[in-house]
Amino acid sequence: MSDPDFRTPEEAGRVSGTAEPPSGPPAAALAAAAAARLAELRLREPLTHSITNSVVTGFTANALLALGASPAMVDIAGEAGVFAGIADGVLLNLGTPAPEQRRAMREAVAGAARAGTPWVLDPVAVGALPVRTALAAELLAAGPAAVRGNASEILALAGRGGGGRGVDSADGPDAAREAALTLALAHDAVVAVSGPADLITDGASIVRVENGHPLLTRVTGGGCALGAVCAAFLGVRGDRPALEAVVAAHLVYGLAAERAAEGAAGPGSFAVRFIDALGALSPDEVSAGARLRVAAARTAGEGRA
Amino acid sequence: MSDPDFRTPEEAGRVSGTAEPPSGPPAAALAAAAAARLAELRLREPLTHSITNSVVTGFTANALLALGASPAMVDIAGEAGVFAGIADGVLLNLGTPAPEQRRAMREAVAGAARAGTPWVLDPVAVGALPVRTALAAELLAAGPAAVRGNASEILALAGRGGGGRGVDSADGPDAAREAALTLALAHDAVVAVSGPADLITDGASIVRVENGHPLLTRVTGGGCALGAVCAAFLGVRGDRPALEAVVAAHLVYGLAAERAAEGAAGPGSFAVRFIDALGALSPDEVSAGARLRVAAARTAGEGRA
Amino acid sequence: MSDPDFRTPEEAGRVSGTAEPPSGPPAAALAAAAAARLAELRLREPLTHSITNSVVTGFTANALLALGASPAMVDIAGEAGVFAGIADGVLLNLGTPAPEQRRAMREAVAGAARAGTPWVLDPVAVGALPVRTALAAELLAAGPAAVRGNASEILALAGRGGGGRGVDSADGPDAAREAALTLALAHDAVVAVSGPADLITDGASIVRVENGHPLLTRVTGGGCALGAVCAAFLGVRGDRPALEAVVAAHLVYGLAAERAAEGAAGPGSFAVRFIDALGALSPDEVSAGARLRVAAARTAGEGRA
Numbered sequence: 001m002s003d004p005d006f007r008t009p010e011e012a013g014r015v016s017g018t019a020e021p022p023s024g025p026p027a028a029a030l031a032a033a034a035a036a037r038l039a040e041l042r043l044r045e046p047l048t049h050s051i052t053n054s055v056v057t058g059f060t061a062n063a064l065l066a067l068g069a070s071p072a073m074v075d076i077a078g079e080a081g082v083f084a085g086i087a088d089g090v091l092l093n094l095g096t097p098a099p100e101q102r103r104a105m106r107e108a109v110a111g112a113a114r115a116g117t118p119w120v121l122d123p124v125a126v127g128a129l130p131v132r133t134a135l136a137a138e139l140l141a142a143g144p145a146a147v148r149g150n151a152s153e154i155l156a157l158a159g160r161g162g163g164g165r166g167v168d169s170a171d172g173p174d175a176a177r178e179a180a181l182t183l184a185l186a187h188d189a190v191v192a193v194s195g196p197a198d199l200i201t202d203g204a205s206i207v208r209v210e211n212g213h214p215l216l217t218r219v220t221g222g223g224c225a226l227g228a229v230c231a232a233f234l235g236v237r238g239d240r241p242a243l244e245a246v247v248a249a250h251l252v253y254g255l256a257a258e259r260a261a262e263g264a265a266g267p268g269s270f271a272v273r274f275i276d277a278l279g280a281l282s283p284d285e286v287s288a289g290a291r292l293r294v295a296a297a298r299t300a301g302e303g304r305a
Numbered sequence: 306m307s308d309p310d311f312r313t314p315e316e317a318g319r320v321s322g323t324a325e326p327p328s329g330p331p332a333a334a335l336a337a338a339a340a341a342r343l344a345e346l347r348l349r350e351p352l353t354h355s356i357t358n359s360v361v362t363g364f365t366a367n368a369l370l371a372l373g374a375s376p377a378m379v380d381i382a383g384e385a386g387v388f389a390g391i392a393d394g395v396l397l398n399l400g401t402p403a404p405e406q407r408r409a410m411r412e413a414v415a416g417a418a419r420a421g422t423p424w425v426l427d428p429v430a431v432g433a434l435p436v437r438t439a440l441a442a443e444l445l446a447a448g449p450a451a452v453r454g455n456a457s458e459i460l461a462l463a464g465r466g467g468g469g470r471g472v473d474s475a476d477g478p479d480a481a482r483e484a485a486l487t488l489a490l491a492h493d494a495v496v497a498v499s500g501p502a503d504l505i506t507d508g509a510s511i512v513r514v515e516n517g518h519p520l521l522t523r524v525t526g527g528g529c530a531l532g533a534v535c536a537a538f539l540g541v542r543g544d545r546p547a548l549e550a551v552v553a554a555h556l557v558y559g560l561a562a563e564r565a566a567e568g569a570a571g572p573g574s575f576a577v578r579f580i581d582a583l584g585a586l587s588p589d590e591v592s593a594g595a596r597l598r599v600a601a602a603r604t605a606g607e608g609r610a
Numbered sequence: 611m612s613d614p615d616f617r618t619p620e621e622a623g624r625v626s627g628t629a630e631p632p633s634g635p636p637a638a639a640l641a642a643a644a645a646a647r648l649a650e651l652r653l654r655e656p657l658t659h660s661i662t663n664s665v666v667t668g669f670t671a672n673a674l675l676a677l678g679a680s681p682a683m684v685d686i687a688g689e690a691g692v693f694a695g696i697a698d699g700v701l702l703n704l705g706t707p708a709p710e711q712r713r714a715m716r717e718a719v720a721g722a723a724r725a726g727t728p729w730v731l732d733p734v735a736v737g738a739l740p741v742r743t744a745l746a747a748e749l750l751a752a753g754p755a756a757v758r759g760n761a762s763e764i765l766a767l768a769g770r771g772g773g774g775r776g777v778d779s780a781d782g783p784d785a786a787r788e789a790a791l792t793l794a795l796a797h798d799a800v801v802a803v804s805g806p807a808d809l810i811t812d813g814a815s816i817v818r819v820e821n822g823h824p825l826l827t828r829v830t831g832g833g834c835a836l837g838a839v840c841a842a843f844l845g846v847r848g849d850r851p852a853l854e855a856v857v858a859a860h861l862v863y864g865l866a867a868e869r870a871a872e873g874a875a876g877p878g879s880f881a882v883r884f885i886d887a888l889g890a891l892s893p894d895e896v897s898a899g900a901r902l903r904v905a906a907a908r909t910a911g912e913g914r915a
Contacts, residue, residue: 055362055378057665061830066877071830073665076708078741086738098381098405100708128391131383218584220366220376267371268580275878279828360667360683403686403710433696436688523889525671525681572676573885 025244030207031290034248035283037236042068046235049087049117050228051075051105053095053124056221059271060091063225066278067252069232076100081107089235090119091228092139094132102135109142118145118234118242122227127156140183145234145242146190147183148227151176154193158183173199177206181297190242192230194223198250201297202243209247210291211254218267219274226253247292255289256281330549335512336595339553340588342541347373351393351540354422355533356380356410358400358429361526364576365396368530371583372557374537381405386412394540395424396533397444399437407440414447423450423539423547427532432461445488450539450547451495452488453532456481459498463488478504482511486602495547497535499528503555506602507548514552515596516559523572524579531558552597560594561586635854640817641900644858645893647846652678656698656845659727660838661685661715663705663734666831669881670701673835676888677862679842686710691717699845700729701838702749704742712745719752728755728844728852732837737766750793755844755852756800757793758837761786764803768793783809787816791907800852802840804833808860811907812853819857820901821864828877829884836863857902865899866891 025033048069052060057073064071074083077100084090090112092105112119121144123136136157140147147157151173155161158179173180173195180191184203193199198209216222226249233245233252259281260273330338353374357365362378369376379388382405389395395417397410417424426449428441441462445452452462456478460466463484478485478500485496489508498504503514521527531554538550538557561582569575635643658679662670667683674681684693687710694700700722702715722729731754733746746767750757757767761783765771768789783790783805790801794813802810808819826832836859843855843862869891870883 053378054359054380054664055366058363058668058830061665062877062881065828065830072735073663073706074735074739075664075706076741079739082739096378096380125377125379129379129384129387131381218370220363220370265578266581266584267367268577268584271367271580272577272878272882273875275881276876279876279878358683359664359685360671363668401683401685430682430684434684434689434692436686523675525668525675570883571886571889572672573882573889576672576885577882 025205025294027207027290027292027294030244030247030292030294031251031287033244034251034290035287037233037245037248038252038281038286039283041232041236044088044236045070046088046232047072047086048089048091048228048232048235049074049083049108050091050093050231051080051101051108052091052093052224052228055095056224059219059221060225060228062275063221063278064228064232066275067229067232068279069235071228075104077103077107080104081111084108084111084117084119085115087117087235089231089233090117091122091231092119093122093124093224093227094126094136095124095224097132097135105135105139109139113143116238118231118238120144120146120148120227120231120234122224123147123149123153123157124224126153127161140187143187144189146192146230146246147187148192148194148230148246150194150223154183154191155179172196181206190246192246192250194226198254200243200246200250202241204297205243206295206297207243207247208293209250209254210293211251211258211289213254213257213261215261215264215267215270216257216274219271226250229253251290251292252278252281252286255286258289330510330599332512332595332597332599335549335552335597335599336556336592338549339556339595340592342538342550342553343557343586343591344588346537346541349393349541350375351537352377352391353394353396353533353537353540354379354388354392354413355396355398355536356385356406356413357396357398357529357533360400361529364524364526365530365533367580368526368583369533369537371580372534372537373584374540376533380409382408382412385409386416389413389416389422389424390420392422392540394536394538395422396427396536397424398427398429398529398532399431399441400429400529402437402440410440410444414444418448421543423536423543425449425451425453425532425536425539427529428452428454428458428462429529431458432466445492448492449494451497451535451551452492453497453499453535453551455499455528459488459496460484477501486511495551497551497555499531503559505548505551505555507546509602510548511600511602512548512552513598514555514559515598516556516563516594518559518562518566520566520569520572520575521562521579524576531555534558556595556597557583557586557591560591563594635815635904637817637900637902637904640854640857640902640904641861641897643854644861644900645897647843647855647858648862648891648896649893651842651846654698654846655680656842657682657696658699658701658838658842658845659684659693659697659718660701660703660841661690661711661718662701662703662834662838665705666834669829669831670835670838672885673831673888674838674842676885677839677842678889679845681838685714687713687717690714691721694718694721694727694729695725697727697845699841699843700727701732701841702729703732703734703834703837704736704746705734705834707742707745715745715749719749723753726848728841728848730754730756730758730837730841730844732834733757733759733763733767734834736763737771750797753797754799756802756840756856757797758802758804758840758856760804760833764793764801765789782806791816800856802856802860804836808864810853810856810860812851814907815853816905816907817853817857818903819860819864820903821861821868821899823864823867823871825871825874825877825880826867826884829881836860839863861900861902862888862891862896865896868899
């Protein structure tokens, strides 16, 4: 790719100190920060509170455990708020939002707000489905540190698309770039759009994480567990700078997927190898393997990459 | 086996055009149709809406993804009906029918009826357990395209047995042959009875799928995910002829199990290899590996095979 | 370890018949009983009714199936009591105790009491979280045959600690030894405290199971499925002597973990190999591989091991 708005880590390294972008860190600095955060995560074992859909609970918990975080799923009223105050990071995933989970999510948001716990919103399949679409709007207004979804979900959350069966595979994350920027600025949140290359923005910078593997889309929870990993990374040092934490999550996740795909015979063995890889990936491999590109949002906003 | 009512694909091929059974396609034609449907499924990626039990959600979604379908689980009131209208096929599995799921299932049935979406009923453990037994009777009356269960479940659904701990392993699907025929004719549905050899009928023909492997019974969701695969195959071309779709599902599933069993060290590695195999199985392998036997129902009804 | 209160199987064998401890069986007898129970479990396939948390349902069922038990999860009101009366053993795990599950658990306890079905209480994360803490106290009073938890949970259940993020990894099961003895005597139950070496007591004897592997703590359900395996073993011969059954469960589980860890590349492949190992482990390997130590409770109570 030859998009002049974006620089590889190598390029960023070469120009380091000579021509910094007007906002945000260069790619090499983000990669180094991701490596350091991974090491720190394994020392601190952030307690990561996931209220997530019933399809991916096991995979999500195993991804967190393998990574080095401490997962817990407390998704009932009367407990979720208490636990969000104890936890280091929280994920709210709207995949199967039964009434009890909706109550628990509202408690968790309140508990997280009281304790200053950063939390992630994953607006699964918002748009066409009314209950979660209303819930997502309500939760978005409550101040997540980060939002993670695919392009159609981010577009729907920003009110620009119908969601579902939509834009994802055809257009990729770039189709949701403006929506992501708008959400990030309006809600002071990091917004991550998953796709062949993930697009992550805090409203000032746009980071693309080119690490990853298509087999992740053939494993249920491949996206949902990434939201939990974002919450874990946000839980390492709290939510500032949240951009670094969310980029670290995507980078580690994508690199583990690349490693897992080597020698996988299909999505079953890939999923097993992916969990192994999340545990085996070293900080050095993160900084060496990162394929990040960074641009200022205002520049990136001028045209399609 | 020397049951004169049934013909192997080879036999069916030999006699093709000379002595067709009075109803239904010959085995070789069903195998070829299954191969074609698999290819078509991978092109169309049918959106398969599963409302299923909490034990098998992840395995079911992974089986669908590996196969090439697009899984979604929308199991709350206020959304399930909407989604059943968008989906290509729907599964209702009664394994853990909590109140919210029961409401969602009723909505899904109504939404599927409005949109003409074919749906599958899997009456898990009906008979001894009162809530699901009443629910299964209600749903059966609402017009599923297919019903899938083991022998004791099909017997119980037909009012001929107490269900649970029953007939399955001892007698196998043949014990439920008359019950399956009765249900198929009364409800204009394809009825599939899982077992060492699956028995599938639309009331006119009886098809036996001899592909499969006992390790499937050692993996949770081994039966439940098959119900979802039936819904996916029904979603490829709608529900006519549903017999072809349900046979295709059982055939592909059984062949993937056979492939997975080679080299498996136990049920853990088998399950991983099974997901890989669902993705790797080619249409040619389906037509070449099929072990089907077909008979007219009135002949088959005359005596035990 | 040189704790004079405890004897290895070899030591127990050597002194057999000369200096039996004042209460309870020697280690070699427990190991032999575990081997015999494993063989019997595989013949009888005890129907094991698990009401457990939404994160570990699939792994739990797969562990039971691999072992040779027959799992079922009936967790709704109107059915759980009926099913607890049919089942051979019941697990109540408090990991995600939604209101419907709480109703189901109360029904299950009543049904189990009527039928004499032994049941296991796993008080996940009690202490800091109010709903489950109250529920655990209520269920404990209803007479479980066994209680299984980690040290912080057992301490919290005995009213001696706040639970959560607590004592487990730092202190290990010994920190909960007095709490376990108190609970066992007060409730006439076997109490098992999981850790690097599991501590199991019926109030008279204290058994330590030194088999196991740290990778079990990196797999979600690694502890929860053990509770279900305890219920399965209790279901083989009913709940007397429950100590033998619970020790057998821990021993088989720990040995399978040791076998699985050989050649595992991380927690993902370990989990797969663990399920395989539960199926492959032979009774002879159980008696040969056991690392048990047994002491009388009153002696053990005098000081720290």
